[in-house]
Amino acid sequence: MADLITPRALADSLAGHPPPVVLDVRWRLGGPSARADHAARRVPGAAFVDLDTELAAPAGPGAPRGRHPLPEPERLQEALRRVGVHDSSTVVVYDDADGSVAARAWWLLRWAGFAADRVAILDGGFAAWLAEGCSAAGDDVPAGEAAPEPAREQGTVVVRPGGMPVLDADAAAGLARTGVLLDARAAARYRGETEPVDPRAGHIPGARNAPSAGNAGQDGRWLPPDELAARFRAAGADGAGPVxxxxxxxxxxxxxxxxxxxxxxxxxxxxxxxxxxxxxxWSADPDRPAATGESP
Known part of the structure; x- marks a missing residue:
C-alpha cells in the first residue's frame, strides 16, 4: 500500500534520529512560485523544491515532450543532493492542495530508485499540518520577514532512473486499446468541452476518465483504500490487467x-x-487522433 504519513506521525519522526528529509513542493498553476510561501511558513526543517525547474525538465518550444517532461537524472540528483538527500534517507513530501503535486515528487523519488517504504506523502499537506496544531517554521518571525533556512549538509544520493514504469505516446495509445489508460483531468477537459492550456481539446482514444481531484476528500486528505478502489473499478481499473x-x-x-x-x-x-x-x-502532434464526449 502506498505510504501516507499523518502530521502527528511526521512531527514525532522529526524529533527522532535521523529525522526524515522533508520536501515542500507547493506549486501554483500559472505562477507565481510558491517559494515565497515556503519562506514565510513551512514544516520545520522542510526544504523547497521547485516543480517547474527541478522536478521537471524545460518544456521547450511547442512542448514536444509535454509541459512537464521528466527531469534529466543528473538534474534531479543535483536538486536532491542540494536539500540533503542520501541513498539511505527517508523522504516526506507535501503540497498545500489535493496531494497531486506531492505525488509527482513521490513518483520521481520512486522512479529514481527509492524503495516504497522510504518515501511518504504528508496526508492533507500543509493545511492538515496546521489544522492539527503542529508548529510551523516562521510562526515566531515578524510578519513580512522570511523564516531562516536551516543549514543543510550536501546529500550523496545517486539517482538510478527506471524504478517506475513509463509510457511514451505509442505505448499509451496501445494501452488504451488493450488495457486501461486513465485520464486524470477534469471531466469537461476529458470530454473536449474546454481546453484552457493545450493545443487541442479531447482525450486519447480509448482512455477512461478518473479525475485526480476525486482522490481526496474536501479536507484534502486522501480517501480510504476501499473508496479509492471502488472509484477506480467504476472507471474500469479493477486490478485484473495493465493500467x-x-x-x-x-x-x-x-x-x-x-x-x-x-x-x-x-x-x-x-x-x-x-x-x-x-x-x-499528445495534442501537440497533429497526427495523433483526439476523441471527444463521454465515451472512451
Whole structure:
C-alpha cells in the first residue's frame, strides 16, 4: 500500500534520529512560485523544491515532450543532493492542495530508485499540518520577514532512473486499446468541452476518465483504500490487467499511480505506468487522433 504519513506521525519522526528529509513542493498553476510561501511558513526543517525547474525538465518550444517532461537524472540528483538527500534517507513530501503535486515528487523519488517504504506523502499537506496544531517554521518571525533556512549538509544520493514504469505516446495509445489508460483531468477537459492550456481539446482514444481531484476528500486528505478502489473499478481499473495514467502535463497523473497503489489495485512491485508527456505532448502532434464526449 502506498505510504501516507499523518502530521502527528511526521512531527514525532522529526524529533527522532535521523529525522526524515522533508520536501515542500507547493506549486501554483500559472505562477507565481510558491517559494515565497515556503519562506514565510513551512514544516520545520522542510526544504523547497521547485516543480517547474527541478522536478521537471524545460518544456521547450511547442512542448514536444509535454509541459512537464521528466527531469534529466543528473538534474534531479543535483536538486536532491542540494536539500540533503542520501541513498539511505527517508523522504516526506507535501503540497498545500489535493496531494497531486506531492505525488509527482513521490513518483520521481520512486522512479529514481527509492524503495516504497522510504518515501511518504504528508496526508492533507500543509493545511492538515496546521489544522492539527503542529508548529510551523516562521510562526515566531515578524510578519513580512522570511523564516531562516536551516543549514543543510550536501546529500550523496545517486539517482538510478527506471524504478517506475513509463509510457511514451505509442505505448499509451496501445494501452488504451488493450488495457486501461486513465485520464486524470477534469471531466469537461476529458470530454473536449474546454481546453484552457493545450493545443487541442479531447482525450486519447480509448482512455477512461478518473479525475485526480476525486482522490481526496474536501479536507484534502486522501480517501480510504476501499473508496479509492471502488472509484477506480467504476472507471474500469479493477486490478485484473495493465493500467496507466496521464493528465495534462504529467503531474496530476502521478496521483492516480499513487492512489491505485494505495487502493491495492496495483502491487508495489508492479505499479501503474505513467505517460509523462500526457495530453500536452499528445495534442501537440497533429497526427495523433483526439476523441471527444463521454465515451472512451
Amino acid at each position: 496507466g495514467a496521464y493528465c495534462g502535463s504529467g503531474v496530476t497523473a502521478s496521483s492516480l499511480v499513487f492512489a491505485l497503489e494505495r487502493a491495492g489495485l496495483t502491487p508495489v512491485d508492479a505499479p501503474a505506468a505513467l505517460y509523462p508527456g500526457s495530453w500536452s505532448e
